[in-house]
Amino acid sequence: MEIKPLQSLKPLTSLKSHKTFEGLTQFWEHDSISTGTKMKFSTFLPRGPVRGALIWLSGLTCTDENFITKAGAQKYLSAAGLMVICPDTSPRGLQLPAEHDAYDFGSGASFYVNATTPGYRDHYQMESYIVSELHELVQTQFGVSKDRISLSGHSMGGHGALTLGLRHPEKFQTISAFSPIVNPVRAPWGIKAFEGYFGSGSGEGAKHDATELILSGAKHPKEILIDQGLADEFFEKQLMTANFTAACRSKNQPLAVNLREGYDHSYYFISTFIENHVKFHASNL
Amino acid sequence: MEIKPLQSLKPLTSLKSHKTFEGLTQFWEHDSISTGTKMKFSTFLPRGPVRGALIWLSGLTCTDENFITKAGAQKYLSAAGLMVICPDTSPRGLQLPAEHDAYDFGSGASFYVNATTPGYRDHYQMESYIVSELHELVQTQFGVSKDRISLSGHSMGGHGALTLGLRHPEKFQTISAFSPIVNPVRAPWGIKAFEGYFGSGSGEGAKHDATELILSGAKHPKEILIDQGLADEFFEKQLMTANFTAACRSKNQPLAVNLREGYDHSYYFISTFIENHVKFHASNL
Numbered sequence: 125m126e127i128k129p130l131q132s133l134k135p136l137t138s139l140k141s142h143k144t145f146e147g148l149t150q151f152w153e154h155d156s157i158s159t160g161t162k163m164k165f166s167t168f169l170p171r172g173p174v175r176g177a178l179i180w181l182s183g184l185t186c187t188d189e190n191f192i193t194k195a196g197a198q199k200y201l202s203a204a205g206l207m208v209i210c211p212d213t214s215p216r217g218l219q220l221p222a223e224h225d226a227y228d229f230g231s232g233a234s235f236y237v238n239a240t241t242p243g244y245r246d247h248y249q250m251e252s253y254i255v256s257e258l259h260e261l262v263q264t265q266f267g268v269s270k271d272r273i274s275l276s277g278h279s280m281g282g283h284g285a286l287t288l289g290l291r292h293p294e295k296f297q298t299i300s301a302f303s304p305i306v307n308p309v310r311a312p313w314g315i316k317a318f319e320g321y322f323g324s325g326s327g328e329g330a331k332h333d334a335t336e337l338i339l340s341g342a343k344h345p346k347e348i349l350i351d352q353g354l355a356d357e358f359f360e361k362q363l364m365t366a367n368f369t370a371a372c373r374s375k376n377q378p379l380a381v382n383l384r385e386g387y388d389h390s391y392y393f394i395s396t397f398i399e400n401h402v403k404f405h406a407s408n409l
Numbered sequence: 410m411e412i413k414p415l416q417s418l419k420p421l422t423s424l425k426s427h428k429t430f431e432g433l434t435q436f437w438e439h440d441s442i443s444t445g446t447k448m449k450f451s452t453f454l455p456r457g458p459v460r461g462a463l464i465w466l467s468g469l470t471c472t473d474e475n476f477i478t479k480a481g482a483q484k485y486l487s488a489a490g491l492m493v494i495c496p497d498t499s500p501r502g503l504q505l506p507a508e509h510d511a512y513d514f515g516s517g518a519s520f521y522v523n524a525t526t527p528g529y530r531d532h533y534q535m536e537s538y539i540v541s542e543l544h545e546l547v548q549t550q551f552g553v554s555k556d557r558i559s560l561s562g563h564s565m566g567g568h569g570a571l572t573l574g575l576r577h578p579e580k581f582q583t584i585s586a587f588s589p590i591v592n593p594v595r596a597p598w599g600i601k602a603f604e605g606y607f608g609s610g611s612g613e614g615a616k617h618d619a620t621e622l623i624l625s626g627a628k629h630p631k632e633i634l635i636d637q638g639l640a641d642e643f644f645e646k647q648l649m650t651a652n653f654t655a656a657c658r659s660k661n662q663p664l665a666v667n668l669r670e671g672y673d674h675s676y677y678f679i680s681t682f683i684e685n686h687v688k689f690h691a692s693n694l
Contacts, residue, residue, distance in 0.1 A: 142677035143640065149677050196481030196680065355428065392427035392434050395481065 136265060139164075145202040146171040149192055154261075158253035159215040160246060165258070166192040166210045168201055169266070175205035176297075176409030177268040178402070179258060181213075181277030181284040183303075184313070185232045188212045191278075194391035200399045204406035207266060211258055213280070215247045222320070228313050229320050235308070236284030237332050239321035248321060254284070255292050271297065274405040278302040278394060279358070280313070282350075286334035286368075290342040298408040300349035300401045302394050303356055306368035307335040313362050335364075338371040347378035349404050351397045353387030421550060424449075430487040431456040434477055439546075443538035444500040445531060450543070451477040451495045453486050454551070460490035461582075461694030462553040463687070464543060466498075466562030466569040468588075469598070470517045473497045476563075479676035485684045489691035492551060496543055498565070500532045507605070513598050514605050520593070521569030522617050524606035533606060539569070540577050556582065559690040563587040563679060564643070565598070567635075571619035571653075575627040583693040585634035585686045587679050588641055591653035592620040598647050620649075623656040632663035634689050636682045638672030 139151040147170040156163040166188040178201070180191050191197070191210045201208055214234035220243040223230035239248035262268045275296040277285035282304025289299030308314020309329045318329035330336040352365045359365070365381060372379040382400075387393040424436040432455040441448040451473040463486070465476050476482070476495045486493055499519035505528040508515035524533035547553045560581040562570035567589025574584030593599020594614045603614035615621040637650045644650070650666060657664040667685075672678040 142673055142675050143638075143671040143681075144677040145681050193479050193676070196484070198677075198680065199481070353428075386428040388427055390427050391478070392429040392483070395483065396428075396430050 144168065145198045147198065147202050149198060151188065156215075156253055156257060158249040158257045161215040161217055163215065163253065164188045164212045167207060167266070168192060168198050169207045170202045170205050173205060174207050174266060174268055176207075176272035176274065176406070177262045177266065178206055178208045178405050179254065179262070179273065179275050180208050180210045181236060181254070181275070181281030182210065183213070183277070183279030183281050185227050186213050186281070187232070190391065194395065195398050196395045197398045197402060200402035204402055206402065206406055206409065207262075207268065209258060209262060209266075211254065214250065218247055220244055220247070229317055233280065233317065235280060235314070235317045235321065235332070236288060237318075237321050240326070240328065241321060241323050244321055251288060251291075255288055255295060259295055272409045274298045274300075274409060276300045276302075276401055276405070277304070279363075279389065280305060282306075283308055283314070283334065286348070287332050287337060289344055289348075290334060290337045291331075293342075293344045298346045298349075298405050299344060300404055302351050302397070302401075303353060303358070303363060303389050304334065304350060304365075304368075305363055307333060307364045309333045309336060310367070311362045311364060335367045335371045338368070338375050338377055341375070343375070343377055346408060347380055348372070349401060350379070350381045351384060351393075351401070352381060353384045353389065353393045355386050356389045358389055429453065430483045432483065432487050434483060436473065441500075441538060441542060443534040443542045446500040446502055448500065448538065449473045449497045452492060452551070453477060453483050454492045455487045455490050458490060459492045459551060459553055460691070461492075461557035461559065462547045462551065463491055463493045463690050464539065464547070464558065464560050465493050465495045466521060466539070466560070466566030467495065468562070468564030468566050469498070470512050471498050471566070472517070475676065479680065480683050481680045482683045482687060485687040489687055491687065491691055491694065492547075492553065494543060494547060494551075496539065499535065503532055505529060505532070514602055518565065518602065520565060520599070520602045520606065520617070521573060522603075522606050525611070525613065526606060526608050529606055536573060536576075540573055540580060544580055557694045559583045559585075559694060561585045561587075561686055561690070562589070564648075564674065565590060567591075568593055568599075568619065571633070572617050572622060574629055574633075575619060575622045576616075578627075578629045583631045583634075583690050584629060585689055587636050587682070587686075588638060588643070588648060588674050589619065589635060589650075589653075590648055592618055592649045594618045594621060595652070596647045596649060620652045620656045623653070623660050623662055626660070628660070628662055631693060632665055633657070634686060635664070635666045636669060636678075636686070637666060638669045638674065638678045640671050641674040643674055
């Protein structure tokens, strides 16, 4: 998958800054080249040298604020010397057809793809935004080396972490996910979103489906880590972890899946196990 | 200060439940005897035996949700075997004079007193609600022994923790606070609230002011713990930690104040130091 290099990055505007675990939790806005809109993101920077960066992709209806306020990750990032950067889940401030009609398509629901349908193709370029623009921004604005950037996310953002990590394995040292949508071409959320972003019958969806990517030969050199709650209301119908597990087994993609009894789809689940994910990424950065 | 015993507690309605750090984060609603309204609160219950309870009082504009979603306390509560219970910051669903006109009076801003002004006296009985009703509910509904209940809070809730703990020292084993309003009779927030809840010139405010309580002889048998950020925008004008420190010193009230360089008034500050507060309470329960 080719993503063209960026011409230049425009300066960041700092919106808020809060000292946290001796480091800084911050909120930013910038003019995105990829989306042609202003984009917001949050960061946590540990005190002292930054050893690497974790890019966190959030789920449906989330913004740049959910992870940084609810996951309780700062303590572990601080201990590991890692920064995190949490982009918004879609462009904002637009009025595209059906963009604000539902929680699972359009605003707050980009699915981290480069859309090809009219209107959306001009702004919903979220794959480029993450893989090229944010990836470069982490290096130029925060001084992180390009071989020390990893990717994680939750639900739709778990789908984003797996698919972007498998489509661009050279760009992300490790990938992990909480409650990911692993087979969106078979899930109601994914079917709807891919039709909206790629049109009907395009066949493009399979290229953005973690399970299909593995089956068609995509591979990440490092083990992939997934945590999935067994009391997650979306487990069977939308997430379908077992399909990805089977695909990885058949193609020898290293994978560790932790199925967690009694845990649901919420940030209470993420907060419980985020320490393991931070340590997983830190051990590879 | 006399708070009359409750006749009977009505059953709780469970609204949501999320497994967290092997325990349960839960949201509840009940018909409050003290306020004559439905009241919401959140809890975290560790897995296994509950050694004691921390009652957490939140600040202006907060609800029962802020602490339980943002403080990251579940990890430490789980390790200590403590539950937390976080009440809402005022009655809801009423239409009293000026109740919803400002962020610092009425809804979301009870200051944890028993109001005496018309309308408010019928519902804003938050001291009774915390000290009598919730204190009993923790025992009857969650099986906590009455001599294993402590009190903490943030900002207006820090004021609540200090004043309720000093007015009813027999009911709370230990008290602590983040960024408390320690001298509300001299702070714009406190002056406005006490006039609204007690009327002009009542003199009642001093009985609900932590610094004035200490100066007039109130005492808690255990050391009080306070954390205060030095980059807190409200530090000098509204919080005035030094007044409480001086009062405690003059009256030999044991007190530990941690002034934290660079930290502000937010939950990012609380999340950084909540572990210390949980351990402080746990060591006394």
